[in-house]
Amino acid sequence: MPREAQYLAVAEVLRARILSGEWEIGERLPSRARLAVEYEVGRNVLQRAMNRLIIDGLLEGRAGSGTYVRTPRERxxxxxxxxxxxxxxxxxxxxxxxxxxxxxxxxxxxxxxxxxxxxxxxxxxxxxxxxxxxxxxxxxxxxxxxxxxxxxxxxxxxxxxxxxxxxxxxxxxxxxxxxxxxxxxxxxxxxxxxxxxxxxxxxxxxxxxxxxxxxxxxxxxxxxxxxxxxxxxxxxxxxxxxxxxxxxxxxx
Structure with missing residues (x-):
């Protein structure tokens, strides 16, 4: 699978899990290393997938702490x-x-x-x-x-x-x-x-x-x-x- 398609596919799977409520708002996601093993992809691919969800407003990164499900903000x-x-x-x-x-x-x-x-x-x-x-x-x-x-x-x-x-x-x-x-x-x-x-x-x-x-x-x-x-x-x-x-x- 092309690398571009790989990270987008992982992002969509993570998006579906987040929207289904598998992780609650404010909850910390498993580490990137653990998720990379789970999806059988390299860490760079997993990082790009999570960055995509950060850009889309579903996740937020906290320095030295990890990645969390972002609290929805009223638009x-x-x-x-x-x-x-x-x-x-x-x-x-x-x-x-x-x-x-x-x-x-x-x-x-x-x-x-x-x-x-x-x-x-x-x-x-x-x-x-x-x-x-x-x-x-x-x-x-x-x-x-x-x-x-x-x-x-x-x-x-x-x-x-x-x-x-x-x-x-x-x-x-x-x-x-x-x-x-x-x-x-x-x-x-x-x-x-x-x-x-x-x-x-x-x-x-x-x-x-x-x-x-x-x-x-x-x-x-x-x-x-x-x-x-x-x-x-x-x-x-x-x-x-x-x-x-x-x-x-x-x-x-």
Whole structure:
């Protein structure tokens, strides 16, 4: 049997045993060595099979302890809509009380950060042009639910009271309201969602496993002249969030 098919076959057998309740939630599975002998496969094949179930959210590895049946987590809906909220922001605000919404966040901004080439391209500026770079970590009911990294060209907000998103008279008010205060009107938002696997850093911050599915959303906000005024990369753990896009229909 090809090695690829081997590890997938073992993963499916283990999946069936887990779903049948052979091991209870929170229970430690037999060692990899024991399971490898039981299935008459090499340890590498067994390791790949268990990694597949870790990625799928059925198992979790605990350093120095073993592999356990993972406690199911409720998957809440996260609606991204222009209908219910006209506000455009990489941070859900405290006025949004939808169940599962972020109700607390930490942020850290740096000023005069040179734009990396991919960010410069998205902002239609030159690589190395100075920006304000802000990292956000969002919590809902004490659980991490989203990461965001925002970039704003210093050429737009520099020397204004809104240069720092979380400080000043409009701290935390969002891109639309902040930029409006300096005469910049937002007219368009473009979001590009892509599936990905959690990196080590993302997994640590979100409380998930390395390799877990995440949704990465590349979001860029444009003013009335078509100029990009902010771009952000959002990371949402798939195991906790079902992301739904809601659109209106133009009537004739």
């Amino acid at each position: 809440l809906r996260l609606v991204r809509s222009r209908l219910r909220h006209r506000r455009v922001d990489s941070r859900p605000g405290p006025d949004r009380r939808e169940r599962g919404r972020a109700d607390a966040w930490d942020s850290h901004s740096q000023v005069r950060v040179p734009a990396p080439e991919p960010i410069a391209e998205r902002l239609a500026i030159s690589p190395g042009d100075l920006c304000v770079n802000t990292h956000y970590e969002f919590l809902a009911d004490g659980q991490p639910v989203q990461l965001s990294e925002s970039w704003e060209p210093l050429a737009i907000t520099g020397e204004t009271p809104i240069v720092l998103p979380e400080m000043g008279p409009l701290a935390g008010k969002g891109v639309v309201e902040r930029t409006r205060s300096i005469g910049v009107v937002i007219s368009r938002v473009v979001e590009v969602p892509r599936p990905a696997r959690a990196t080590q850093v993302q997994a640590n911050l979100l409380g998930i496993s390395v390799g877990d599915l995440v949704l990465q959303i590349e979001r860029t906000i444009f003013d009335a002249d078509g100029r990009p005024v902010e771009t952000a990369d959002m990371v949402i753990p798939d195991v906790r969030r079902e992301v739904v896009y809601e659109f209106g229909v133009d009537r004739p």
